[in-house]
Amino acid sequence: xxxxxxxxxxxxxxxxxxxxxxxxxxxxxxxxxxxxxxxxxxxxxxxxxxxxxxxxxxxxxxxxxxxxxxxxxxxxxxxxxxxxxxxxxxxxxxxxxxxxxxxxxxxxxxxxxxxxxxxxxxxxxxxxxxxxxxxxxxxxxxxxxxxxxxxxxxxxxxxxxxxxxxxxxxxxxxxxxxxxxxxxxxxxxxxxxxxxxxxxxxxxxxxxxxxxxxxxxxxxxxxxxxxxxxxxxxxxxxxxxxxxxxxxx
Amino acid sequence: xxxxxxxxxxxxxxxxxxxxxxxxxxxxxxxxxxxxxxxxxxxxxxxxxxxxxxxxxxxxxxxxxxxxxxxxxxxxxxxxxxxxxxxxxxxxxxxxxxxxxxxxxxxxxxxxxxxxxxxxxxxxxxxxxxxxxxxxxxxxxxxxxxxxxxxxxxxxxxxxxxxxxxxxxxxxxxxxxxxxxxxxxxxxxxxxxxxxxxxxxxx
Ligand SMILES: Cc1cc2nc3c(=O)[nH]c(=O)nc-3n(C[C@H](O)[C@H](O)[C@H](O)COP(=O)(O)OP(=O)(O)OC[C@H]3O[C@@H](n4cnc5c(N)ncnc54)[C@H](O)[C@@H]3O)c2cc1C
Numbered sequence: 001x002x003x004x005x006x007x008x009x010x011x012x013x014x015x016x017x018x019x020x021x022x023x024x025x026x027x028x029x030x031x032x033x034x035x036x037x038x039x040x041x042x043x044x045x046x047x048x049x050x051x052x053x054x055x056x057x058x059x060x061x062x063x064x065x066x067x068x069x070x071x072x073x074x075x076x077x078x079x080x081x082x083x084x085x086x087x088x089x090x091x092x093x094x095x096x097x098x099x100x101x102x103x104x105x106x107x108x109x110x111x112x113x114x115x116x117x118x119x120x121x122x123x124x125x126x127x128x129x130x131x132x133x134x135x136x137x138x139x140x141x142x143x144x145x146x147x148x149x150x151x152x153x154x155x156x157x158x159x160x161x162x163x164x165x166x167x168x169x170x171x172x173x174x175x176x177x178x179x180x181x182x183x184x185x186x187x188x189x190x191x192x193x194x195x196x197x198x199x200x201x202x203x204x205x206x207x208x209x210x211x212x213x214x215x216x217x218x219x220x221x222x223x224x225x226x227x228x229x230x231x232x233x234x235x236x237x238x239x240x241x242x243x244x245x246x247x248x249x
Numbered sequence: 250x251x252x253x254x255x256x257x258x259x260x261x262x263x264x265x266x267x268x269x270x271x272x273x274x275x276x277x278x279x280x281x282x283x284x285x286x287x288x289x290x291x292x293x294x295x296x297x298x299x300x301x302x303x304x305x306x307x308x309x310x311x312x313x314x315x316x317x318x319x320x321x322x323x324x325x326x327x328x329x330x331x332x333x334x335x336x337x338x339x340x341x342x343x344x345x346x347x348x349x350x351x352x353x354x355x356x357x358x359x360x361x362x363x364x365x366x367x368x369x370x371x372x373x374x375x376x377x378x379x380x381x382x383x384x385x386x387x388x389x390x391x392x393x394x395x396x397x398x399x400x401x402x403x404x405x406x407x408x409x410x411x412x413x414x415x416x417x418x419x420x421x422x423x424x425x426x427x428x429x430x431x432x433x434x435x436x437x438x439x440x441x442x443x444x445x446x447x448x449x450x451x452x
Contacts, residue, residue, distance in 0.1 A: 018451035022253060057275070058255040066260060067275040067334050093262040093277070101257035109253055114449050117287055117435040220284045224397070227289035237367065240288050 019044070020057065020111045025104055026081065031167045035133065036099055037073060037085040040108060047076040050140035051119035051215070051243075054082065054112030058094060068094045071137035071217075071243075072113060073168075075144040082112075085167060087133035118243040120144070120215065125153035127207040127235075129197060129226045131218025132160065134245060138217060139168055142177060155179065155205040159197050159222065163187035179205060197226055202233045209234035217243040271328055272336050273443035279335035284397050286416065287431065291367035293417050295401050300350075300385060304362075304423035307355025311420070314401070317387075320345045325384050327407035329414070330443040342394070342405050344386030347378045350421070358425035363404050363415040371415050371430035372439065373406065378421070382408055385418060410441040410448070 023040035030036055053069045074083035088099040102108070120126060120141040128138040135158050145154045156177050160166050161184040172178045179201060181193040193201055207214075214235050216226040223242045230240050263269070264278040272278055301311035312320070326341045356375060364370050377383065383406045387394055394400035399416025406413045412432045433439050438447040446452055 018449055058258045058260070059253055060258050060260040061254055064260040064263060065275070066258075066262065066277060069333060093260065097255070097258050106256060107253070108255070115436045117432070220397075224290060231289055237289055237291070242286065242288055244284055244286065 018111060020109050022107050023082075023110050025102055025106045025108060028102065028104060031085060031169075032165050034088045034099075034165075035085060035167050036088075037083050037167075038098060038102065038108075039074075039081055039083050040110065041081045042110070045080045045082075046113070047079070048072050048082070048113035048140075049116065049119035049121065050075065050144045051137045052113035052115055053137070054084065054110045055114065056084075056094065057109045057111075058097060059109065066093050069114075071140070073136045073139050073143075075140060075147050077144065077147050085133065085136045085139070118215065118217070118241050122149070122152070123213040125155070125207045125212045127202070127205055127212050127214045127230075128154065128156040129214065129216040129218075129230075130156065130158045131197075131222030131226070132165070133167070134216075134218025134222060134243070135167055136217075137243060138215060139171075141215065142175075143171075146175065153207065155207050157181070157197055157201055157205060159183055159218070161185075163190075197222075197229065199229055199233060202229055213239045213241070215241050215243075218245065220244045268338060271338055273330055274446050275448075276330055276334055276336040276443065279337055282337060282340070282398065283331065283333070283335055285331060285333055285412070286397075287369070288367065290397050291417055292396065293366045293401055298401055299420075300402065300418070301420035302350055302354045302423070303420065305356070305358040305425050306423050307357065308353065310350075310354050317345065317385075317402075320349055322387075323384070325386065325405060325407070327405070329407055329411050332410040332412055332437065332441070332443075332448050336443075341390055342384065342386035343388035343391075344384040344402070344405060346381060347383040347385065347404075347421070348381065350385065351379065354423075356423045358423045360424040360427045362422045362424060362428060362430060363413075364419055364422060365415045366417040366419050369415055369417070369431050371404075371413050372424075372428055372433055373409075373413060374427065374440070375423070377406060377409060377413075377440075382406065408442070410438075410443050412437065413441050 023042050026041045027039035053071045057067045070084040073085045086098045130138045186194040214230045264272045295314040298314045303309040328338045330336045386405045387402045404415040404418045
C-alpha cells in the first residue's frame with residue numbers, strides 16, 4: 001500500500017521540533033461568524049501527521065506571554081505552510097486576538113507539530129466525529145485522505161448548532177463523506193439529521209465497528225457522549241481516540 | 250524575555266494579584282477543572298477495584314477498596330498544571346501517600362510505571378513518587394473523585410504535569426529502568442517538570 005502519511009506507522013512520531021519560530025500569516029478565511037482560518041507560512045516547515053497540533057505563543061510589550069494549542073487543519077502535503085482554524089471565545093485571551101487583530105502579513109510565534117496519539121495514519125475504515133471546532137483536526141484527516149487515497153473508507157459525523165456554524169461548508173459539501181446534524185436550528189428544508197449525534201447516525205455511517213477506528217473531537221461533553229455511543233455500537237475502547245478542547249461545565 | 254512582540258496583544262488572562270509566581274512558564278490561570286483523556290472514560294466499580302504495588306520489589310502488595318480506605322489518608326492542598334496550558338491553583342485532594350504504600354514492599358528499582366484501568370500507563374522516577382511528593386487520591390475538594398477526573402482513585406503527583414497523575418490508577422509497577430508510558434511514547438516528555446517546561450520530547 002502507498003504511504004499515506006509522512007512517516008510509516010511503526011515509526012509514527014516525527015522528532016518533536018521544540019524550537020519556536022516566527023510564522024507569517026499569508027491568508028485569512030472567514031469560515032463562520034465566529035470562526036476564521038489562518039494560513040501560516042513557516043520558515044522551518046516539517047510534515048505533520050493529520051491530527052497533530054501546534055503551540056502558539058503571544059507576547060505583550062511588557063514580556064507577558066500566553067500559549068495555546070491549535071490543531072492543524074491542513075494536509076501535510078501542503079508544504080511550507082499550515083492552516084489553523086480558530087473559534088472566537090468572547091472572553092478569551094488568545095482566540096479574540098486572532099480574530100480582532102491579526103491581518104495578512106502579521107507574524108505569529110509557533111512551534112510544532114506535536115503529539116502523536118490523536119493522529120490518523122491511514123487506518124480504515126475511519127469514523128470521524130466532530131463537535132463545533134472539534135472538526136479541525138478531523139478536517140486535516142479528511143483533506144489528507146482526499147489527496148492521497150480518495151477510495152479509503154472515511155466518514156465524518158459533524159455536529160453544529162446552526163446552519164451558519166458549519167466550518168469548511170463548501171469543501172465538505174464537495175464530497176460524500178459527511179453527515180451533518182444541527183443541534184439547535186436546522187436550515188429551512190433540511191431533511192437530514194437534527195439533534196445530538198445518536199446511535200442511528202453512527203449506524204448510518206456504515207462504518208463497521210468491528211474493523212473501524214473512531215476519532216472524536218470537541219468539547220468534553222461532546223466527546224463523552226460520542227465515545228459512549230461508539231462503545232455501545234461495538235467499537236473497542238482502544239480504537240476510540242479522543243481529543244478534548246477547552247474546559248468542562 | 251523574548252524580543253518578539255505580538256502586535257496589538259495586551260494579555261487579558263494575567264494571573265490574579267500576588268499569584269503570578271505560582272504559574273509556571275507557558276501556563277495560564279484557569280478557575281475551572283478541565284478534562285483531558287485519550288479515550289472513553291472507563292467505569293471502575295469499587296467492589297472489584299484493587300490497588301497493587303509489584304514489579305522489582307522485595308514483597309508485592311495489593312489492597313481492596315475497603316483495605317485501602319483503612320489506610321491513613323491525608324489532605325493534599327496543591328496547584329496542578331496540565332500540559333495543555335492551564336494551571337489550577339489552590340485545589341485539594343485526599344488520599345494515601347505513596348510513601349505509605351511503599352513502606353513494606355522494599356522497592357529494588359529506581360523507576361515505576363503507574364498503570365490504570367483502561368490501559369493507560371505513565372512512567373515516573375521513584376524519587377518523584379517518594380518523600381511526600383505523590384499520593385493515590387480518592388477525594389477531590391471534599392467529594393468522592395468524579396470518574397471523569399479519574400475516580401474512584403487517581404495518582405496525584407502535583408509537581409509534574411498532570412498527565413503523570415494517572416487517572417483510574419490500578420497500581421505501581423517498580424522497574425529497574427525508565428520506560429515511556431502512554432503520552433511519553435506519543436511525543437511528550439519523559440519527566441514533565443512544568444517549571445522547566447518539559448512538555449515535549451526535545452524540551
Ligand atoms: C490539543 C488542542 C488542540 C486545540 N485545537 C483547537 C482548534 O483547532 N481550534 C480552536 O478554536 N481551539 C482549539 N483548542 C482550544 C485552544 O487551545 C484554546 O483553549 C481556545 O482557543 C481558547 O483560548 P482563549 O485564550 O481564547 O481563551 P481563554 O482565555 O483560555 O479562555 C476563555 C474562557 O473560555 C473558557 N474556554 C476555554 N476554551 C474553551 C472552549 N474550547 N470552549 C468553551 N469555553 C472555553 C475558559 O475556561 C475561560 O473561561 C485546542 C486545544 C487543545 C488542547
